[in-house]
Amino acid sequence: MTDNPTRKGANRRQFLTAGLAAGGAAATASVAHAAGDPAILEIKPWAQELGEGVDARPYGTPSEFEKHVVRRNVPWLTADPVSSVNFTPLHDLDGIITPNGLCFERHHAGIAIVDPAEYRLMINGLVDRPLVFTLEDLKRFPRVNKVHFLECAANSGMEWRGAQLNGCQFTHGMIHNVMYTGVMLRDILAEAGVKTTGKWVLPEGADASAMTRSIPMEKALDDCMVAFKMNGEALYPEQGYPVRLVVPGWEGNMWVKWLRRIEVGDMPWHHREETSKYTDLLGDGKARRFTWEMDAKSVITNPSPQAPISHGPGPTVLTGVAWSGRGTIPRVDVTLDGGANWLQARMDGPSLDKSMHRFYFEFNWDGKPLLLQSRAHDSTGYIQPTKDALRAVRGENSIYHNNGIQTWYVNEQGVAENVEVS
Amino acid sequence: MLKFLKATAAVALISVAGHAAADPLGLGRTATPAEVAAWDIDIRPDGAGLPEGSGDVLTGEEVFVEKCAVCHGDFAEGVDRWPVLAGGQDTLASDDPVKTVGSYWPYLSTVWDYVNRAMPFGNAQSLTADEVYGITAYLLYSNDLVDDEFELSHENFAEVRLPNEDNFFMDDREQSPVFTNRDACMSNCKTDVKITMRARVLDVTPEGEGDDSAEAPAAEAVEVAAATTEASTEPEQPVLNAELVTAGEKVFKKCKACHQVGDKAKNRVGPVLNGIVDASLGAVDGFKYSKALRAKADEGHVWDDASLAAFLEKPKAWMKGTKMSFAGLKKEQDRLAVIEFLKSHSQ
Numbered sequence: 001m002t003d004n005p006t007r008k009g010a011n012r013r014q015f016l017t018a019g020l021a022a023g024g025a026a027a028t029a030s031v032a033h034a035a036g037d038p039a040i041l042e043i044k045p046w047a048q049e050l051g052e053g054v055d056a057r058p059y060g061t062p063s064e065f066e067k068h069v070v071r072r073n074v075p076w077l078t079a080d081p082v083s084s085v086n087f088t089p090l091h092d093l094d095g096i097i098t099p100n101g102l103c104f105e106r107h108h109a110g111i112a113i114v115d116p117a118e119y120r121l122m123i124n125g126l127v128d129r130p131l132v133f134t135l136e137d138l139k140r141f142p143r144v145n146k147v148h149f150l151e152c153a154a155n156s157g158m159e160w161r162g163a164q165l166n167g168c169q170f171t172h173g174m175i176h177n178v179m180y181t182g183v184m185l186r187d188i189l190a191e192a193g194v195k196t197t198g199k200w201v202l203p204e205g206a207d208a209s210a211m212t213r214s215i216p217m218e219k220a221l222d223d224c225m226v227a228f229k230m231n232g233e234a235l236y237p238e239q240g241y242p243v244r245l246v247v248p249g250w251e252g253n254m255w256v257k258w259l260r261r262i263e264v265g266d267m268p269w270h271h272r273e274e275t276s277k278y279t280d281l282l283g284d285g286k287a288r289r290f291t292w293e294m295d296a297k298s299v300i301t302n303p304s305p306q307a308p309i310s311h312g313p314g315p316t317v318l319t320g321v322a323w324s325g326r327g328t329i330p331r332v333d334v335t336l337d338g339g340a341n342w343l344q345a346r347m348d349g350p351s352l353d354k355s356m357h358r359f360y361f362e363f364n365w366d367g368k369p370l371l372l373q374s375r376a377h378d379s380t381g382y383i384q385p386t387k388d389a390l391r392a393v394r395g396e397n398s399i400y401h402n403n404g405i406q407t408w409y410v411n412e413q414g415v416a417e418n419v420e421v422s
Numbered sequence: 423m424l425k426f427l428k429a430t431a432a433v434a435l436i437s438v439a440g441h442a443a444a445d446p447l448g449l450g451r452t453a454t455p456a457e458v459a460a461w462d463i464d465i466r467p468d469g470a471g472l473p474e475g476s477g478d479v480l481t482g483e484e485v486f487v488e489k490c491a492v493c494h495g496d497f498a499e500g501v502d503r504w505p506v507l508a509g510g511q512d513t514l515a516s517d518d519p520v521k522t523v524g525s526y527w528p529y530l531s532t533v534w535d536y537v538n539r540a541m542p543f544g545n546a547q548s549l550t551a552d553e554v555y556g557i558t559a560y561l562l563y564s565n566d567l568v569d570d571e572f573e574l575s576h577e578n579f580a581e582v583r584l585p586n587e588d589n590f591f592m593d594d595r596e597q598s599p600v601f602t603n604r605d606a607c608m609s610n611c612k613t614d615v616k617i618t619m620r621a622r623v624l625d626v627t628p629e630g631e632g633d634d635s636a637e638a639p640a641a642e643a644v645e646v647a648a649a650t651t652e653a654s655t656e657p658e659q660p661v662l663n664a665e666l667v668t669a670g671e672k673v674f675k676k677c678k679a680c681h682q683v684g685d686k687a688k689n690r691v692g693p694v695l696n697g698i699v700d701a702s703l704g705a706v707d708g709f710k711y712s713k714a715l716r717a718k719a720d721e722g723h724v725w726d727d728a729s730l731a732a733f734l735e736k737p738k739a740w741m742k743g744t745k746m747s748f749a750g751l752k753k754e755q756d757r758l759a760v761i762e763f764l765k766s767h768s769q
Contacts (some may be wrong), residue, residue: 007677074626074627074628075628076542076626078503079493079502079503079504080690080691082543082544088504109540109543109544116635121457121583122453122457122461123450123453124453124461124462125462129452130452130453131450131451131452131453132450132452132453132457133449133450133453135539136710137449137450140449142448142698143450162619162624163619163621163624164621164624164626165621165626166621166622166627167622170599170627170628190446191446191447191449191450192450193446202464204461204464206544208544209539209540209546210463210539210546210547212464212535212539234679248592253693258552260461261461263462263464265466267466269464269465269466269535270466270467270528270529270531270532271464271532271535271536272532272535272540275527275528275529275532275590276521276523276527276532276536279590281514281519281521281526283515284515285514285519285589286589286590286591287514287526287589287590287591288590288591288592288593288594288595289590289591289592289593290592290593291593291595292593293595295595295601298766305621305627308469324461333606333608334691337594337615338612338615339611339612339615340609340610340611340612340613340615341608341609341610341611342606342607342608342609342611343608371615371617375606378436378604381604382601383603383604383605383606384478385600385603389599389600389603390600393598393599393600396517397517397519401595409617409620415765416622417621417622418620418621419617419618419620420617420618420619421616421617421618422612422614422615422616422617422618
């Protein structure tokens with residue numbers, strides 16, 4: 001493979017395949033050419049010919065060599081793609097911000113296409129004045145910018161009974177981390193004047209599922225936002241364009257998309273998504289309700305089953321993400337031996353409240369098999385539990401809120417696999 | 423958690439008072455009573471929000487079979503992976519809990535509210551209040567909670583209790599040992615580490631997703647196929663009325679919950695409709711047709727303009743026993759448009 005002509009212009013996919021076949025020898029392959037590296041010795045078309053002009057891509061898209069970086073779904077999970085979920089490719093991302101086009105999707109009745117000219121937000125119920133706002137009205141409130149993760153309560157839900165899906169995209173990809181621009185919900189509620197009997201709010205979506213969730217007034221007045229921008233541009237249709245609710249740190253189902261109405265009431269509504277769904281069935285047949293906060297969690301994104309070690313032994317960068325619905329992540333521990341011995345990872349990048357955090361662990365891989373795990377500590381002192389510890393108190397029927405420690409087995413070739421260990 | 427809620431109330435009062443004192447910006451306008459009534463459709467466990475009306479089990483069964491059974495089954499037992507709505511009693515603590523209206527849901531109001539706001543799937547908010555009462559009554563019956571003479575109305579609604587109501591409790595995660603553990607062992611935490619389970623044994627990860635190697639060829643194949651189709655069918659393509667096709671695309675939204683067209687179309691509740699015009703009945707690969715449709719197919723019927731128009735006008739009249747739970751397109755213009763649209767998806 002050292003002189004393989006197909007290596008010319010090889011894309012990442014071929015590189016990975018080649019790397020795996022050669023047992024990690026790919027890193028030294030290109031310099032074995034007698035006179036030197038063809039990537040240097042040959043004049044490449046891009047070094048000679050002119051490229052596209054400035055207006056060729058009025059809205060830029062990623063390089064054609066990055067076509068594999070996409071959301072993916074697991075077709076057998078749901079009856080129909082209109083009420084389904086796909087997954088963020090965490091293994092292909094770095095830093096803490098999820099690009100808009102890669103934020104996982106979860107719809108209950110497909111993507112509603114709402115004309116912003118016909119967009120209305122109604123506030124009613126236990127208020128002094130039931131009000132209607134246009135999109136333009138909302139943009140006249142004082143604006144705020146906040147970075148928050150949104151995690152589906154069912155993220156890792158397929159792993160309750162054991163290692164099932166081979167890739168962090170599938171085991172942990174129902175999460176994204178975005179900077180929202182919007183206005184504080186408390187400012188909008190104050191405009192309508194919440195009556196003293198108002199203890200709960202019910203946000204409702206404009207889509208054909210008319211999504212509703214009950215949220216206690218304390219949270220509504222604390223940090224909930226009514227957002228119209230994500231990462232600086234308008235919300236994407238699949239994320240609720242033109243307006244969604246942001247409920248920092250709480251399960252993603254509550255972040256109602258295509259938000260059309262917020263009712264104020266004196267008790268919760270116990271609607272479908274907080275009774276039949278998003279309640280946690282325990283081993284004894286009883287069920288927890290209103291489990292809103294997302295517990296601290298972390299996952300190693302590289303190496304992982306979709307992102308094997310392709311360079312062979314030597315200097316290796318391990319990286320991953322961590323988050324908590326109760327604050328920040330000051331510390332993540334990493335183990336290479338399945339939890340016998342742990343070392344602190346290096347946190348890098350912004351540490352923001354209820355936001356994704358990035359960690360790195362650089363080590364010299366000796367080429368021997370690894371059992372990789374990460375363990376998040378959040379700012380309240382909470383420590384991410386093992387899956388077995390969770391199962392001991394929750395049973396295996398819970399579906400939601402599985403924040404147990406993930407294990408990847410990496411073999412001598414650098415190939416990674418989703419496993420569980422004793 | 424209860425403590426938290428009490429605190430909630432206290433803090434809420436303070437904060438609201440604080441905001442009430444601030445000058446409102448005067449943004450927005452007052453909602454009219456008709457506007458509030460149009461959107462405020464939510465129902466609570468105490469029955470608050472219910473409109474006047476009633477429906478009995480037998481009427482509800484008729485509506486359910488016509489509008490819901492295609493996904494949920496005639497007896498609410500669920501079709502394919504669509505939700506099971508009946509049965510499952512005494513399974514919640516087992517290895518295979520079946521969470522239905524009867525076995526799991528705590529409040530009947532949730533059924534009424536959800537059916538009214540989101541069902542039938544793809545035609546939400548199309549049911550009358552009496553139909554929703556009827557469907558709700560039928561679901562009580564199919565869960566053995568009422569007899570077949572039962573009638574549900576706004577007057578007796580709050581008297582009905584579901585059996586699992588008392589088995590829900592407020593979030594108490596903060597009391598669990600998982601939450602209170604503050605000990606992070608750093609060295610010699612285990613003596614023996616063994617792999618106890620591997621994802622590869624189950625092998626349920628979507629094909630070609632573990633690495634990226636399978637994807638590019640597939641994409642190329644699709645491109646090639648698309649190019650070939652274009653080249654070979656263009657000359658034979660009948661001239662279509664573009665305006666009518668566009669209008670038909672809008673009408674087709676009513677069909678989309680069950681039918682797909684286009685390159686990536688797959689059979690869903692209904693079959694793929696690529697190339698349906700002038701095709702024989704019941705000819706889509708891999709779709710399980712009703713007996714009624716197979717009988718028509720055996721008679722040699724073809725989906726020409728006339729039969730499509732007749733079927734689309736009143737599906738159940740043209741084909742008694744069809745699985746297609748669609749009321750029909752009353753306007754001739756809509757029928758012509760959607761047929762023209764289907765012609766634009768000749769393959």
